[in-house]
Amino acid sequence: xxxxxxxxxxxxxxxxxxxxxxxxxxxxxxxxxxxxxxxxxxxxxxxxxxxxxxxxxxxxxxxxxxxxxxxxxxxxxxxxxxxxxxxxxxxxxxxxxxxxxxxxxxxxxxxxxxxxxxxxxxxxxxxxxxxxxxxxxxxxxxxxxxxxxxxxxxxxxxxxxxxxxxxxxxxxxxxxxxxxxxxxxxxxxxxxxxxxxxxxxxxxxxxxxxxxxxxxxxxxxxxxxxxxxxxxxxxxxxxxxxxxxxxxxxxxxxxxxxxxxxxxxxxxxxxxxxxxxxxxxxxxxxxxxxxxxxxxxxxxxxxxxxxxxxxxxx
Numbered sequence: 001x002x003x004x005x006x007x008x009x010x011x012x013x014x015x016x017x018x019x020x021x022x023x024x025x026x027x028x029x030x031x032x033x034x035x036x037x038x039x040x041x042x043x044x045x046x047x048x049x050x051x052x053x054x055x056x057x058x059x060x061x062x063x064x065x066x067x068x069x070x071x072x073x074x075x076x077x078x079x080x081x082x083x084x085x086x087x088x089x090x091x092x093x094x095x096x097x098x099x100x101x102x103x104x105x106x107x108x109x110x111x112x113x114x115x116x117x118x119x120x121x122x123x124x125x126x127x128x129x130x131x132x133x134x135x136x137x138x139x140x141x142x143x144x145x146x147x148x149x150x151x152x153x154x155x156x157x158x159x160x161x162x163x164x165x166x167x168x169x170x171x172x173x174x175x176x177x178x179x180x181x182x183x184x185x186x187x188x189x190x191x192x193x194x195x196x197x198x199x200x201x202x203x204x205x206x207x208x209x210x211x212x213x214x215x216x217x218x219x220x221x222x223x224x225x226x227x228x229x230x231x232x233x234x235x236x237x238x239x240x241x242x243x244x245x246x247x248x249x250x251x252x253x254x255x256x257x258x259x260x261x262x263x264x265x266x267x268x269x270x271x272x273x274x275x276x277x278x279x280x281x282x283x284x285x286x287x288x289x290x291x292x293x294x295x296x297x298x299x300x301x302x303x304x305x306x307x308x309x310x311x312x313x314x
Contacts, residue, residue: 008197009095012102012310015040015111015290016203017281018274019214021299023056025203026104027064028303033102033310036065036094038087040105040114043247046074048233051226052249054217074241079169080113087114088192108158108284109166115192115200125176132175136168144168152180154287157280162251164244200290201306204282214274218249218267227253248273 012035014026026037039045043053047070056066067090072078087103094101105111136144141164148167149156155170173181192198205213230253233242242250249270256266291309295302 008195010100010197010199010310011091011192012100012306013111013115013198013200013290014102014104014203014306015108015200015285015288016106017210017278017285018106019054019217019278020203020205020210020295021213022104022106022203023054023060025295025299025302025306026102027056027060028299029306029310030064030100030102032303032307033100034098035100035102036067036097038090038094038101038103039066039068040083040087040103040107040110042078042083042105042107042110044069044105045072045078046070046245047072048074048238049229049242049246049250051221051224051229052247054221074238074245077165079165080110080118083110084114084118091192091196106281108281108288109155112288115198129172129176132172133168136171141167144171147171148174152182154182154284155180158284160247160277162244199306199310200288201302201309202285202288202290202292203295203302204285204292205295210278211275214278215271218271218274221249222267227257230254231257248277 012029012033014022014029016022029035030037037056039056041053043049044055045068046053056069060066061069068083068086091101091103103111103114139147141162144164144167145156145159145161148159148170151174152170156167159166159170161167170181173179173184177184204210226249230242230250233239233250234254234257239254242254252261252266252270252273255261256263261269293302293305
């Protein structure tokens with residue numbers, strides 16, 4: 001390995017679509033390179049939602065420290081700016097312990113913003129921003145998403161159609177600058193210091209295998225009590241937040257509880273929407289500068305390739 005690289009602090013980033021096994025692979029990589037994991041999965045931030053986020057199990061968190069999981073309430077406001085601030089703080093904390101930070105997640109926008117920087121709105125544009133925001137507030141979320149698909153298809157592809165806050169934010173940026181946020185993101189200065197060597201790995205699987213895993217995971221979530229979790233959250237007055245912020249499945253289960261779907265229709269819909277999300281995520285990651293690794297079976301091949309590449313053996 002080049003001595004200049006060896007002298008740098010080193011950061012591992014693992015991205016990829018939902019349901020392919022990123023958490024397990026990151027955990028096993030962390031065991032082999034003395035790492036700690038930072039979640040870049042925006043849905044795992046929220047402590048109230050568990051089953052539908054396929055959250056990292058506690059036994060893994062006990063063996064390898066995991067950061068930015070269960071630290072927010074779904075009632076809390078959160079955005080990519082705060083993520084970058086918290087993630088960079090955690091990265092430095094882990095470096096001070098002489099361990100390797102491993103950032104893991106399927107939220108491609110968060111990963112890109114962390115690695116390449118983010119577009120900040122100058123103070124002199126704040127008044128114009130408020131005017132734009134007020135106009136956008138008069139439109140429903142579906143209409144805003146349709147507009148975003150026309151003006152910034154790349155960003156729309158990685159946002160949940162119900163994610164009103166981030167959809168509105170992307171439209172604000174477009175109307176303020178005349179440029180899509182996805183383009184501006186490629187023009188920014190990186191948030192990560194130049195003295196950090198980044199190892200960015202993008203995981204994928206055979207498409208049929210990925211879809212089968214998604215279907216199995218959805219079935220497992222229902223077996224684990226997903227409907228009961230949603231019922232309890234509704235009773236605790238979280239329904240509005242579930243509809244606005246929760247991942248695929250929560251809004252659909254609420255509608256099922258209202259008698260809109262049968263159980264078979266509910267499961268089929270969640271599986272289809274999750275497969276579509278995985279496809280959109282793959283489209284996003286194809287534009288990123290990472291080392292692609294195709295996972296086979298239990299993922300040991302991916303763990304081995306990441307560890308060997310990180311150690312300079314391949």
